[in-house]
Amino acid sequence: MKIAPKPNPTAFRRYSSLAQDKSLSHRSVIFSFLTSGECEIQDFLRAEDTNSTLQIAKVLGASVREEGQKLLLTPPSQIVSKAQILCNNAGTAMRLYAGLLASREGGVYEFVGDESLSKRPMDRIKTPLERLGAKLSSSYAPFTLYPNKLRGIHFHSPVASAQVKGAFILASLFAQTPSSFSEPELSRDHSERFLSSLGAEILIQNKMLHIAPLKKPLSPYSFVIPNDPSSVIFFVIACLIGKNLQAEFENVLLNPTRIEAFEVLKKMGANLSYEIRSERIEPVGIVRVASSSLVGVKVEKNIAWLIDEIPALSIAFACARGVSEARGAKELKVKESNRINSIVSNLKALGIEACELEDGLRVQGGEFRSAKLKSFGDHRIAMSFALVGMKKEIELEGSECIEISFPRFFEFLSEYVEVVNGS
Known part of the structure; x- marks a missing residue:
C-alpha cells in the first residue's frame, strides 16, 4: 500500500463515531x-479481536x-464444561476468559492463539491462577486450563497489566475467600470500574485491590461503548503534524x-483539549485538536497508561524539535511485535x-x-507509520493487520492522505 500527502486535506473534521x-x-x-x-451493548466494536471474544461467548453457551x-x-x-477457546490475536480474550473459567471445576478448556499471540507470555496469568488453585499446562499458548475450587490469596503482579488484573479479579470473584491484588503502578482500571458499578465488592485501599467473592449474580446492564482514545490518538497526531488542520472527536472515553498520551502531547506543545460530558460507568466527552509545532519530551511516568500509544507517539516524536525518550516501556517488547x-x-x-x-x-x-516500511504484522505499528503519509509518500507492507482493531482506519485517514493503491 502506498500512502502520500493529500494536496488539500479536509481543514476541519468532526467525528461522532470513529x-x-x-x-x-x-x-x-x-x-x-x-x-x-440479558445485557444490552450498543456500538460494540466490530474488529477481528473483539469478534473473537464474541464468538468465544457463543462457544461457552x-x-x-x-x-x-x-x-x-x-x-x-x-457454562459448557469443555471447549476450545479460539482467541486468534486477542490477548485480552485469552487472559480474561482464563480468569473467568478458572473456577469451573471439572472443566477442561484448550486456549489457542495465532502465531503472534502464541509468542506472548502467559506466565503472568499462569502464576496467579495457579496460586488461586487452577492449573495451566503451559506459559504460552496453546495451553490447557484445568479449573478447580479456588481459595483467596494476595498477589503482587511484577508487571502493571490491566489484562493480568482483569483475569485475577474474574477468578477471585469465584474464590471461597477474599483476595487482594497489587502491581508496580496502577494499570488501566476498566475491569474494577465496570464490575464495581454492577455491585461487585471491589475496594481500592492504599493502591491495593480487595476483591470479595460474589454472593449472587450481578445485575444485567445496558452499556454504550464510547470511542476508543487509543484509536482517536492516530487522528489527533495526524492533525498535529499536518498544516492548518483542526478536528473534534465526540463520545471519546x-x-x-x-488519556495519558494526550497529556504527553500537551507537554510537547500540542493545541489539544478535552472535556467530560458524562460519567456513567466511565467518563466520556469531547477532544479538540489543531495543528501545532511540537517539541521533544521525556516520557517515564504512568507508562502502563500509554503503552499502546507509544507507537503513535513515536511519530509525534519524529516530527518534534529536539530529542524525545520513552523509558520504563519493556512491555513493548512482548506485544504483537517487539514494538521497540x-x-x-x-x-x-x-x-x-x-x-x-x-x-x-x-x-x-x-x-x-x-x-x-513494515507493519511487522502489528496493527498499531501499521497505523502509526501510515501517519507518515501526512508528510511523505511511503509504502507500507502488511497493512491488512489493521483489521485486528480498526477496520475503518483508512476510510477515515483518507480525509488527510491519498491511498495510492489500497488493501
Whole structure:
C-alpha cells in the first residue's frame, strides 16, 4: 500500500463515531457471564479481536442476538464444561476468559492463539491462577486450563497489566475467600470500574485491590461503548503534524488511565483539549485538536497508561524539535511485535535518528524521507507509520493487520492522505 500527502486535506473534521473502545468491547461481553439476565451493548466494536471474544461467548453457551447497533447477550444457565477457546490475536480474550473459567471445576478448556499471540507470555496469568488453585499446562499458548475450587490469596503482579488484573479479579470473584491484588503502578482500571458499578465488592485501599467473592449474580446492564482514545490518538497526531488542520472527536472515553498520551502531547506543545460530558460507568466527552509545532519530551511516568500509544507517539516524536525518550516501556517488547525494535527500524528507514534503549527508545526529531516500511504484522505499528503519509509518500507492507482493531482506519485517514493503491 502506498500512502502520500493529500494536496488539500479536509481543514476541519468532526467525528461522532470513529472506532469504539476495544477494551470495553471485550469486557462488556465477558462480564455478561457474571450477570443474572440479558445485557444490552450498543456500538460494540466490530474488529477481528473483539469478534473473537464474541464468538468465544457463543462457544461457552451465551445467547447472542443482534438488533441494529445493539448486541443482546444472555449468559448460559451453566457454562459448557469443555471447549476450545479460539482467541486468534486477542490477548485480552485469552487472559480474561482464563480468569473467568478458572473456577469451573471439572472443566477442561484448550486456549489457542495465532502465531503472534502464541509468542506472548502467559506466565503472568499462569502464576496467579495457579496460586488461586487452577492449573495451566503451559506459559504460552496453546495451553490447557484445568479449573478447580479456588481459595483467596494476595498477589503482587511484577508487571502493571490491566489484562493480568482483569483475569485475577474474574477468578477471585469465584474464590471461597477474599483476595487482594497489587502491581508496580496502577494499570488501566476498566475491569474494577465496570464490575464495581454492577455491585461487585471491589475496594481500592492504599493502591491495593480487595476483591470479595460474589454472593449472587450481578445485575444485567445496558452499556454504550464510547470511542476508543487509543484509536482517536492516530487522528489527533495526524492533525498535529499536518498544516492548518483542526478536528473534534465526540463520545471519546476519557478514563484518566486512558488519556495519558494526550497529556504527553500537551507537554510537547500540542493545541489539544478535552472535556467530560458524562460519567456513567466511565467518563466520556469531547477532544479538540489543531495543528501545532511540537517539541521533544521525556516520557517515564504512568507508562502502563500509554503503552499502546507509544507507537503513535513515536511519530509525534519524529516530527518534534529536539530529542524525545520513552523509558520504563519493556512491555513493548512482548506485544504483537517487539514494538521497540519495530518502531526504531521503521524510523531509521525514514531517515530519522532513533535508537533502542533497554527499556524504551530515543528519537531525534527530523525530516522524513520516502521509504518502504513494515507493519511487522502489528496493527498499531501499521497505523502509526501510515501517519507518515501526512508528510511523505511511503509504502507500507502488511497493512491488512489493521483489521485486528480498526477496520475503518483508512476510510477515515483518507480525509488527510491519498491511498495510492489500497488493501
